[in-house]
Amino acid sequence: MRISKNILVTMIVLLLAVFLVASEGLAQKIGFDDKEIRIGSWSPQTGPAAPWGATSRGVKLLFDIINEEGGIHGRQLRLFIRDDQYNPSQTMAAVRDLVDRQGVLAFVGGVGTAPALAVKQYLAQNKIPLVSVMTGAENIHVPHNPWLWGTWPLYDDDASVMAKFVVQKLKAKKIGMLYQNDDYGLDPLAAVQRRLKTYNMELAIAVPVEPIERDLSSQISRLKAAGCDVVIGYVAPTQAAIALRSAVSVDFRPQWIHSYNLTDFVLMNKITDGLWAKEGVMTSAFTDDIFDYSLPNMKKYADTAKRLAPDERWGIFYAAGIVAAEPLVHALKQAGRDLSTEALVRELNKMDNFKGIGPRVSWSAKNHLPPKEFSVWKCGPKGEVIVVQGWTVNDMPKKR
């Protein structure tokens, strides 16, 4: 066990060198300076959930537009997009990395319930605002978290508006519901039942689907046997496509109306071989019609997207990134040149009926819940959007 002195000295010197090289500032970095404001965003850019990643790139588009117009009070917006593959442990790594190594003022448009639940406490501890987390699950927002602002509407508000529309406008007699057997489907199911009670109606049938199921013929035959004329759907895009195909194959043609997660008609028509348009499927929606260039800013966004990101498809999830980022940009503009986290929070809390290309957003210090406003779309014969009901606020929100 004898170690020669020379070796010992060399090793200690080496070790000290490692210490010195590796030392890094420990203090949390500030998220902005005179030239730029640093903002973070996480989303799955690779892996099975990758299509959702378009939202973060949509945020990037809006930031690029703002930067081209001269930035916000002389500061450029700089966005850091981190790929978490929809894995909470990766989200945590990405968020800590951005906070520690880059220094970010806020996060915008983080995708997914599980990733957001994993990091929300950490962000609150470090006083970093998370604006527009991309999930409609309730447990992100309840109880109230002062560092988290919602833009993505809650599913039960969505379902409540939808049920009212189905009864009042579609004059449905027998309403069926096809729902995913977890919170994504169960919250809306309860909301639909609550709403129908006010009309002294009941669901004719409610059929659950497991998220991994790929053969929905038994569910469809149950819906058909119940004689539904309208079916409300709370399922994933693939399953909605499978359900539609199986229904048509047994000549069961109710009016389908799906959640706002399925508003990408281009995509839905692709995976249903055009059945989506042929059957005139309806969905609720949380953005303006992104192909209606008469709306303020819409043409500018679409044209800039074509110019700056020519490979990107001008689709709903890409636009959803813009919807998520607009309130943050608005608040940053309001906060003025004298920027600080406190100023940003103050302006976010003052948000009053702010309208971008999404629903109107209102927040206060005690209420950070997402908007409760939706419109209803129908897929026209050419796959185009027909707005069958304009923006409608849920007049019967759940007490929270």
Add this chain to the structure above:
Amino acid sequence: MDMKRAYYEDIELFKSGTIVFWTIVFLAVLVTFPLYMSNYYLYLFSLMMVYVIVSVGLNILVGSTGQISLGHAGFFAIGAYGTVMLMTSLNLPFFVAIIAAAFIAAFFGFVLGLPALRLEGPYLTIATLAFGLAIMHIIGHTEIFGGRQGLVAPAFDIGVPQLGWSYILGSMISKYYLVLIFTIVMVLIAINILKTKAGRAFVAIRDSDIAAEVIGINLTMYKTLAFATSAFFAGIGGGLFAFVLGFFDPFTFNLILSVIFIVMIVVGGLGSVMGSISGAILITYLMYDLFKNIGEVPIVGALLVAFSKQFMTITGMDNFNYIAVGLVMIGIMLFEPLGLFGGWIRIKKYWKTWPF
């Protein structure tokens, strides 16, 4: 390589002064780490150490006993859920809860070891794979486990709050030290297990289970014991993971995670504790940190982004990470089938006879 004169020399924990020295240096670096590294690295290192515990345990099963498991994410999940559930519903202190949860995982390991008595190779792989998937879905469908929404870990109290003695680990630094202590203890346990009668029985089973039985090794006992031991390690890892991350849902423990555990020990080197440690560290680093910030590096970043824009999908930079991870794995398997540990042995041999 080293000349051994007695049995006890062979089973010594430290075989030479050099090893003692480097172990101390390594530990000193780990202990002083929080002094000069940011919060992010503490999280990353805690995660690495959690995976080190799991892969060291998995290596006892795969590397030393020659069995296979694609269900370790299941044991990992049992550890995580078990620890948190025992702490919240039964009000147990942390240390009791995590060890109890690890024993629950070990029990499931024992049960899964039973089919291993008759199954081999691909058949055993499928059986364990089914177990891993089943656990994920059972948890996802059970309301008390939080269903698919997952669970938020309670305050990390390592005292005994029931007796009024409470010690809450709030900062990442304190969690890091706790995980470090657990890792050192678990690695020492693993090293020692391999030097006991049981460890030698495991190796005998790996080399030839018929021969092992002939020389009097109870196959039933030692095969199930290998599964249980390995599951115990995964359980401890899971319990720590729950608090390092603070939140988990069933999908966290998916098949990919099981595969990644296997990748860690294969890349690191089957049958060696040092191999599984280095494998776990390398793979975690590749998956969590590599290339994460390269887009912001002045010249290289811009070049890579331009390359990706030209030839790859719109996702951009993130494509590279996947490719790099794959290339590293292929590279190691191609040039060093024994894994990182094999490479280390080669380097050691080379320098021993240098310059001849």
